[in-house]
Structure formats: C-alpha cells, structure tokens
Amino acid sequence: MSTPVFDPPELEPGTLRVTPLGGLGEVGRNMAMYEFGGKILIVDCGVLFPEETQPGVDLILPDMGPLRDRLSDVVGLVLTHGHEDHIGAVPYLLRLREDIPIYGSKLTLALTAAKLKEHRITPRSHVVREGERAQVGPFDLEFIAVNHSIPDALAVAIRTEAGLVLHTGDFKMDQLPLDGRLTDLRAFSRLGEEGVDLFLPDSTNAEVPGFTPTEAEIGPVIDQVMAKTTGRVIVASFSSHVHRVQQVVEAAHNNGRRVALLGRSMVRNMTIAEQLGYLDVPEGALVDYKKSHDIPDDQIVYMSTGSQGEPMAVLSRMANGDHDIQPGEGDTVILASSLIPGNENGVYRVINGLIKLGANVVHKANAKVHVSGHAAAGELLYCYNILKPKNVFPVHGEWRHLTASANLAQKTGIPEQNTIVGENGTSIDLRDGEAWVSGQYDIGFVYVDGSTVGAITDADLKDRRTLGEEGFVSVIVVVDKKTGEIVSGPEIHARGIAEDDRVFDKIKPKIVKALEEAAQKGVRDNHALSQAVRRTIGRWVGTSLRRRPMIVPVVIEA
Known part of the structure; x- marks a missing residue:
C-alpha cells in the first residue's frame, strides 16, 4: 500500500x-x-x-x-x-x-x-x-x-x-x-x-x-593471508576506507611487499589522507602502479576499488579480463568490505569470475577480513x-x-x-x-x-530493461496521406529476439488489414495509425512468441 x-x-x-x-x-x-x-x-x-x-x-x-x-x-x-x-x-x-x-x-x-x-x-x-x-x-x-x-x-x-x-x-x-x-x-x-x-x-x-567487532581484529587476518600467498595479493575496499588501507599497508610491509593503489578515487583519497596525517605509510611502502609490473609477484599488493561488484571498477574489470592485471593461480584476492544490500549478485559474479581465473578469493563469508x-x-x-x-x-x-x-x-x-x-x-x-x-x-x-x-525517469529504465530482457521490434509502413492506402511495407526488423525476421511474415497481412480498416474509417492521424500497428503486432508476438519486446511502429506519410 x-x-x-x-x-x-x-x-x-x-x-x-x-x-x-x-x-x-x-x-x-x-x-x-x-x-x-x-x-x-x-x-x-x-x-x-x-x-x-x-x-x-x-x-x-x-x-x-x-x-x-x-x-x-x-x-x-x-x-x-x-x-x-x-x-x-x-x-x-x-x-x-x-x-x-x-x-x-x-x-x-x-x-x-x-x-x-x-x-x-x-x-x-x-x-x-x-x-x-x-x-x-x-x-x-x-x-x-x-x-x-x-x-x-x-x-x-x-x-x-x-x-x-x-x-x-x-x-x-x-x-x-x-x-x-x-x-x-x-x-x-x-x-x-x-x-x-x-x-x-x-x-x-x-x-x-x-556489538560490532573491533577493527583491530582485522589486521592479523590480512597479515596471515598475505604470509600464505605465493603470488600477488589484490585487496578490494571502499576508496575512502582509510583504516582498511592502513591495515593493508602495514600487513604488506610486515611481509616484505609493496602496495600499489588502483582506481582514481582510491589514489585521490589516500593521497589526501596521507598528506593530512590520517594514513601512516612507512617509507618506500607505496609504489606507483606503472612501476609495479617490475616487482616480483610475491612482493606486491594491489589495493583497488570494486568491492561491491561495480561493473566499471577495477576488480570487476580484472574478473572480466578487461584489466592489465589478470589474477590467476597463486594469487589471492581479498574483498575487505561487507555487502551493501542490492549488490549481492554483482559481488558474487565477480567472485565467481576470479575463482574461474584460478585466484583464491577471501571474503567476509570465509574469513574475518572486514567488520x-x-x-x-x-x-x-x-x-x-x-x-x-x-x-x-x-x-x-x-x-x-x-x-x-x-x-x-x-x-x-x-x-x-x-x-x-x-x-x-x-x-x-x-x-x-x-x-x-x-x-x-x-x-x-x-x-x-x-x-x-534528473532527465531519466523510471519509465525510461523500464524501457531499458525491456530492451535488455525482451528485445526490440520496429515496423515501418509508408501510407498515402490522402487515401490512407499502404504504399510500402510493412517492413519489420527485430533485435534481441532469437527467431529469424522471416517469422514476422505471418503477421504482415494482419498489419495491412488493420491499417486498411483504419483507412476505411477515415483515420489519417499518424499516432492513431502507429497505435493500430503496435496493438496488432504486440498481440501476435505475445501469443505466438511468448515475448513482450519494445515495439516501435513508424508510419510515414507519402
């Protein structure tokens, strides 16, 4: 209600x-x-x-x-x-x-x-x-x-x-x-x-x-994970989580590793935190990402964004093979954050992608790496x-x-x-x-x-979901402006629908009939004719193909 x-x-x-x-x-x-x-x-x-x-x-x-x-x-x-x-x-x-x-x-x-x-x-x-x-x-x-x-x-x-x-x-x-x-x-x-x-x-x-556990319990766990990892360590967290980055830097330093920050917001925020004294970085503990490739795998930690499975964040791009760093056998990825409600599917998709590449993935469900x-x-x-x-x-x-x-x-x-x-x-x-x-x-x-x-509305998002889930059908018809008779068409094109376009040959006579009936009633308005086309093909697609695609009828006057 x-x-x-x-x-x-x-x-x-x-x-x-x-x-x-x-x-x-x-x-x-x-x-x-x-x-x-x-x-x-x-x-x-x-x-x-x-x-x-x-x-x-x-x-x-x-x-x-x-x-x-x-x-x-x-x-x-x-x-x-x-x-x-x-x-x-x-x-x-x-x-x-x-x-x-x-x-x-x-x-x-x-x-x-x-x-x-x-x-x-x-x-x-x-x-x-x-x-x-x-x-x-x-x-x-x-x-x-x-x-x-x-x-x-x-x-x-x-x-x-x-x-x-x-x-x-x-x-x-x-x-x-x-x-x-x-x-x-x-x-x-x-x-x-x-x-x-x-x-x-x-x-x-x-x-x-x-009571919420103390942050102090997390550092030793991250330290132990790094000590057991023979390859690279990749830690994903919120770009403003200064305390978590501090723990990662300290654990890396204890294990003879250097840390490279990935992601524009991560680099920006941690630079500010260090300059203001909120992040204590041992001398030489950080390395520029561009120079990190020259460091042996067992001596590097990458601190990245993407702990919530955001599609364009660094960790998601790694999991999809769209980043310079490709996690694999011997590498460990730590998701040092909790799940924000609504992000579960995206996070588990990233976890599955990383495991498929051969990486060991440590997250809140299997280790105490976040509070x-x-x-x-x-x-x-x-x-x-x-x-x-x-x-x-x-x-x-x-x-x-x-x-x-x-x-x-x-x-x-x-x-x-x-x-x-x-x-x-x-x-x-x-x-x-x-x-x-x-x-x-x-x-x-x-x-x-x-x-x-503010220009995008819920209706626009519904259209986008329809396009992504049900596909798209366009119908182009040219009619005589004076008589309403069909000059050309109907021409039908579909995208995102498995059937061949030839399947729509069955509905073309029904579209022609609907337009002829409208013409006989004196209908000449483009919008009304378009709606007649939409209703006709919409009913047919729904019953014959069991689909509800986006339908875009285009009626052109000649």
Missing part, C-alpha cells in the same frame, strides 16, 4: 521541522533537511549506487524537490563524514547554489573539496572539530566525536528554541579503534542529562545482535539508555533496519507513539518535547546518467 502524500502545513513559530530527502528505506543517498524560523540546515548530501534493475545509471541522488524553491533560506550544510553515501551528491547541490557554507571535519572537507574540484566548484568550507560549537543561522550546533570506518566522523547536536536533536551520522562504539578516537559517550551522557528531544540514530545494523562501521543492537541499546530521548526517528537503513531500531528504543522504555518509522519525505515537527508527522512529500529517485541529471 502506497503512503498518502500530503505537503506539510506552514511551519508554526517555535517549531522545528525535520525532513529526510534520502537515506530511509535504503542504504545510501543520506540527506536531511532541518527547518526553523524560516531558515534551513542540511545534514549530509550523499549518493546511492544503482542496482542491476537500473541499467545505464551512474548515480542516484536525493530528491531535492522540497528544497529547490527554498535554496536562499539554506544557512549551511553539515557533513558528518567523508563516505560517498554522505558527500557524493554535494556537487549537485552546489550546482543549484554554489555559496552554501559547508561544515565538517578536516578530512571530510578535504575529500569533499577534491570531489568539487572535478566539478569546478570552490566550496565555502568551515573546518570544525569534536567539542566545538557553531552558530549557523538559528541553529546552535555541537560536534561530537564518533567512531566509524573512516577517520574524523562527527555526530551533530542541533539546538533550537524547539528543543535538542541529536543526529549521529554513521557510527559504532569500537573500543580499540585504530586511530584511538572513541565515540564520545561522555558527551552523549551530558546530552542525555540536558534532555534530548529527538534522536536520529544510524540504524543499519539494528538487526544485528550484540562493519555501524553500531549493532547492543550499541544502540547503550545509546538509548544513555540518552533517554523523548522521541526517536531512526534513519540510515532499509525499512527492516528502521523498524528494528524503533523496537530497540521501545524495549528501553521509550513509548511506541514516540518512535516514528518514516520514509524519505516524511516531515517530523518538534516542539515542547513532542514530535509528530506533519506531512509526506512525494519523493522519488533522481538519476545521473552520463552528463544528464
């Missing part, structure tokens, strides 16, 4: 409105809009990567429709951390208004600036640190250290006259973090004492019992008990994750009516400790396809 759509009413004075534009019901394109006193604060602006059912799509953006007519009211953009699902859509937001001030940690803003440079946009960046506060329009912001799979992640506490809101961004409670930077539970406790009116927690792992960056149920329970929020609005996750997070909140004593499970476009109003649903915007997908943004 579809959710009723109704725009929220005009915001009353003293009320805060929170509207997620992406990130609910999905893992990706995180973006939330906070409105108070006629001004708007945005938290995060990320992308979602396409699934197999979205052929040709490069990226999926948050639906910024509710924001487009209010761009002049935006006072700032807060970025919680530097992952693509939180910063990847920033260039597309700044295309709409380039001078929006951006707030974030040093690493987050550096990664964002590098991305914006490719779009020829110079951001108005403001570096903030944990423990700092900033007044941005009517919003009093406090930044809090949280631990995640990338350094420098921040939660943000948002204070207005309407109350206190805590937006965690992505986080977990790793007690032995590689960089020594813990999630600041003391700050969480202090906020709990002050009184949190609305809590927006990362819910991705709300279904997972217990999640998101808080599991036990950690979320700690947060709910420490914060004791009056209201909860779970974010970041599919529907099952959001519901599981709400259920955890209720187990800690938060009333069911105070736990709101919403979706993209659900507006929550907050005032005097009370939160309620005030509206539901009609939110859709915004597709990036090459250089076009």
Whole structure:
C-alpha cells in the first residue's frame, strides 16, 4: 500500500521541522533537511549506487524537490563524514547554489573539496572539530566525536528554541579503534542529562545482535593471508576506507611487499589522507602502479576499488579480463568490505569470475577480513539508555533496519507513539518535547546518467530493461496521406529476439488489414495509425512468441 502524500502545513513559530530527502528505506543517498524560523540546515548530501534493475545509471541522488524553491533560506550544510553515501551528491547541490557554507571535519572537507574540484566548484568550507560549537543561522550546533570506518566522523547536536536533536551520522562504539578516537559517550551522557528531544540514530545494523567487532581484529587476518600467498595479493575496499588501507599497508610491509593503489578515487583519497596525517605509510611502502609490473609477484599488493561488484571498477574489470592485471593461480584476492544490500549478485559474479581465473578469493563469508562501521543492537541499546530521548526517528537503513531500531528504543522504555518509522519525505515537527508527522512529500529517485541529471525517469529504465530482457521490434509502413492506402511495407526488423525476421511474415497481412480498416474509417492521424500497428503486432508476438519486446511502429506519410 502506497503512503498518502500530503505537503506539510506552514511551519508554526517555535517549531522545528525535520525532513529526510534520502537515506530511509535504503542504504545510501543520506540527506536531511532541518527547518526553523524560516531558515534551513542540511545534514549530509550523499549518493546511492544503482542496482542491476537500473541499467545505464551512474548515480542516484536525493530528491531535492522540497528544497529547490527554498535554496536562499539554506544557512549551511553539515557533513558528518567523508563516505560517498554522505558527500557524493554535494556537487549537485552546489550546482543549484554554489555559496552554501559547508561544515565538517578536516578530512571530510578535504575529500569533499577534491570531489568539487572535478566539478569546478570552490566550496565555502568551515573546518570544525569534536567539542566545538557553531552558530549557523538559528541553529546552535555541537560536534561530537564518533567512531566509524573512516577517520574524523562527527555526530551533530542541533539546538533550537524547539528543543535538542541529536543526529549521529554513521557510527559504532569500537573500543580499540585504530586511530584511538572513541565515540564520545561522555558527551552523549551530558546530552542525555540536558534532555534530548529527538534522536536520529544510524540504524543499519539494528538487526544485528550484540556489538560490532573491533577493527583491530582485522589486521592479523590480512597479515596471515598475505604470509600464505605465493603470488600477488589484490585487496578490494571502499576508496575512502582509510583504516582498511592502513591495515593493508602495514600487513604488506610486515611481509616484505609493496602496495600499489588502483582506481582514481582510491589514489585521490589516500593521497589526501596521507598528506593530512590520517594514513601512516612507512617509507618506500607505496609504489606507483606503472612501476609495479617490475616487482616480483610475491612482493606486491594491489589495493583497488570494486568491492561491491561495480561493473566499471577495477576488480570487476580484472574478473572480466578487461584489466592489465589478470589474477590467476597463486594469487589471492581479498574483498575487505561487507555487502551493501542490492549488490549481492554483482559481488558474487565477480567472485565467481576470479575463482574461474584460478585466484583464491577471501571474503567476509570465509574469513574475518572486514567488520562493519555501524553500531549493532547492543550499541544502540547503550545509546538509548544513555540518552533517554523523548522521541526517536531512526534513519540510515532499509525499512527492516528502521523498524528494528524503533523496537530497540521501545524495549528501553521509550513509548511506541514516540518512535516514528518514516520514509524519505516524511516531515517530523518538534516542539515542547513532542514530535509528530506533519506531512509526506512525494519523493522519488533522481538519476545521473552520463552528463544528464534528473532527465531519466523510471519509465525510461523500464524501457531499458525491456530492451535488455525482451528485445526490440520496429515496423515501418509508408501510407498515402490522402487515401490512407499502404504504399510500402510493412517492413519489420527485430533485435534481441532469437527467431529469424522471416517469422514476422505471418503477421504482415494482419498489419495491412488493420491499417486498411483504419483507412476505411477515415483515420489519417499518424499516432492513431502507429497505435493500430503496435496493438496488432504486440498481440501476435505475445501469443505466438511468448515475448513482450519494445515495439516501435513508424508510419510515414507519402
């Protein structure tokens, strides 16, 4: 059953409105809009990567429709951390208004600036640190250290006259973090004492019992895998996973190997991380890819992108034989990441391709080569008990994750009516400790396809799927403009259909008959004649060939 759509009413004075534009019901394109006193604060602006059912799509953006007519009211953009699902859509937001001030940690803003440079946009960046506060329009912001799979992640506490809101961004409670930077539970406790009116927690792992394992457990496993490998080692990870790259560099160094970075985003992000001091690289540990071919197989590690089976990423191209590096006997490939929902088929296709080439593939299912960056149920329970929020609005996750997070909140004593499970476009109003649903915007997908943004629709994608799955049939007929009689044709061509084109000879007389009947009725409109052709051949193909191809009738007047 579809959710009723109704725009929220005009915001009353003293009320805060929170509207997620992406990130609910999905893992990706995180973006939330906070409105108070006629001004708007945005938290995060990320992308979602396409699934197999979205052929040709490069990226999926948050639906910024509710924001487009209010761009002049935006006072700032807060970025919680530097992952693509939180910063990847920033260039597309700044295309709409380039001078929006951006707030974030040093690493987050550096990664964002590098991305914006490719779009020829110079951001108005403001570096903030944990423990700092900033007044941005009517919003009093406090930044809090949280631990995640990338350094420098921040939660943000948002204070207005309407109350206190805590937006965690992505986080977990790793007690032995590689960089020594813990999630600041003391700050969480202090906020709990002050009184949190609305809590927006990362819910991705709300279904997972217990606690997320520590990153420190991964390094020794990668080290052992490298020690046993006689050939090349190829490690695939997210291009911004600084902690994982750090572990790979250290393991390679311990085993007398050097590391070559593959993939434009991997090279760019790790260069930034090293320059800013977030990645510690022993002297001589890295080697340029162009020089890596001269190094013996047992002395090289390739760190690449493609852990999610992305078709154009380095690892997929290796598996398909489209890359200079061809994994084979004696080589080991490590997929050092978890599966993002929706990517399973692509990842397993890559794994099968690599194994077929003779490589040994190590992944999360057969070795502990990755831990999640998101808080599991036990950690979320700690947060709910420490914060004791009056209201909860779970974010970041599919529907099952959001519901599981709400259920955890209720187990800690938060009333069911105070736990709101919403979706993209659900507006929550907050005032005097009370939160309620005030509206539901009609939110859709915004597709990036090459250089076009938002031009591709779901109907276009349906056509693409039809072309890929059912094939294509074109029918060309030339008719006399005055009499409607057929001058030439019908000429039928098919693509993606196993049968020979001669099979369509059986339907040509029926097409002729349909056009003659239309002519006798005085039909001369090209569209109407085309529809008659489409209906005739469509019925025949459906019953005779059991196919539903894309049919393109072309009626030409002579």
